[in-house]
Amino acid sequence: MWSYFARRVAIGIPTLWAVITVCFFLMRLTPGGPFDAEAPVPQEVLNNLRARYHLDDPLWQQYVDYLVNLLRGDFGPSFKYHDFSITTLIAQGLPVSLENGFCALILAIVIGVPLGIAAALAQNTRRDYVISATAMTGIVIPNFIMGQVLILIFGVWLKNSIFHLPAGGWNDGAFANRILPVFCLALPYVAYLVRITRGSMIEAVRANYIRTARAKGLPFRLVVLRHALKSALIPVVTFLGPATAFILTGSMVVETIFQIPGIGRYFVQGALNRDYTLVMAVTILGAALIIAMNLAVDLIYIWLDPRVRYDQQ
């Protein structure tokens, strides 16, 4: 297993390098730059600025410098947030986004998986239809609409009640400020998890070993929880890999709506400002996160499905 692990990490590195390279040249080769402003800056100032950030070096040298600095863990200076290094910005933003994403994911699993099981065990009954239709609603209503509606309800209409929640801001991670963003981020996952769990559970309870377990006289609840659930969870775990990507894109929306200083908002701001280094850093982190999650998912398979063996390949 360790050789498999090592091989996967070894594949991850060239992937990251490809992401870095494409992203770097894509941004540098397009017209415009971080110092374009509404009021044009005098040419001399512009030249100084470009020299300060080494933008007047040949492109290949900028690229090599960037890679070398990256290996040292230095993402370079921000072009827009002066006096901030990207490393500082990321160190502030990443924990915020990760905390929110993690809470949302846990919330989604806690709500979504049981609902999916409930729907599957009552297939084609009213309970199933209600749960499935609600899940579909969660998928088709984009979370930027959901976010605005939640703000309207809890931030504005319920302003003078005990249910009032802050409409935005972070307030150093106060609990009340986290509720709406986490909920908003979790909703699409809940919906996807319900659909996935329902589908895989319906397949799982039809399997022969479930019939065996029932025939042995085990109570239904035990059969579902101990035997069917484990194999039904495989597609759910598979979803967790792409879910990382959803966390990242979801956090762009949620952090913009709720004014949360996380990396999603940094990315949007950075892209609009052409803050090359900031955009690069968030993209690299995003790719690294997805690669790590996909690997973690592969390792969880081993525990869930005894038939999965990576060594024999």
Next chain:
Amino acid sequence: MTSSSLTSPQDAPAVQGRSLWQDAWRRLLANRAALVSLIVLTLIAIAAVFGPLFLPWSYDQIDWDHVEAMPPDFASGHYFGTDSLGRDLLARTLFGGRISLMVGILATFVALTIGVTVGTVAGYVGGKTDQFLMRFVDLMYSVPLTFFVIILMVFFGRNFILMFLAIGAVEWLTMARIVRGQTLTLRSKEFIEAARASGGSTPAIILRHIVPNVLGVVMVYVTLTIPNVILLESFLSFLGLGVQEPMTSWGMLINDGAAELEINPRTLIIPAAFMTATLFCFNFLGDGLRDALDPKDR
């Protein structure tokens, strides 16, 4: 049977064979959710394409006398009222639908073309080609592709053609995987062997024998990709990277409406209702098609 039909088989009312597609169509129509979805989608599409031609106001026309008009304002012809700039909301919603549906369909078509090409070639040719193409797909899966779409939109400007090309270039991965899987099972079938034995070239076999047989799966996936693309487009619009004003799309209208949610919620509700209805219908239709084309559940 009459005697004449027995004597001349050409004129005989031959036994009506039912193709896979006819069977699927019949099953689809029997599925009430899918049928209703199909009807609603057709109505929305017709309204989006032809509706604006019959309205008294166009999507970018400003009616200074009726800014923020409340619906229904039949006298001035603003059936859904107007927005904060006095533009007719119905005309804008229908025109936005045109753009959203167009992006959805075109981007899906791009994804379809790339996905089917890569999938069939990888599956049919096999060997090193398959290895290479599928490793590439794996690699792309671990790239935050939405980031790249945003980077493209920011750095190359908000260009309509670029938008659906970029979205299409992102959405083809799953299609390629599914098509490859199907092709692998088709590859060892007798009719493919027969085609190869009679001297068919690889491109000809792929085009004439493989592609028609993967179309069922592809159709299902297409109906599920279009709503995803519409969502992605609305997400880009939300970030301010959608089509340029005064052009509009459902995503942009929703974003505009969200800004005045407190004072004038219908500017959000109307386009959002159209968009969610469309997404609902595409999803139900996709599920219905999957059931109709899946022989397992018969």
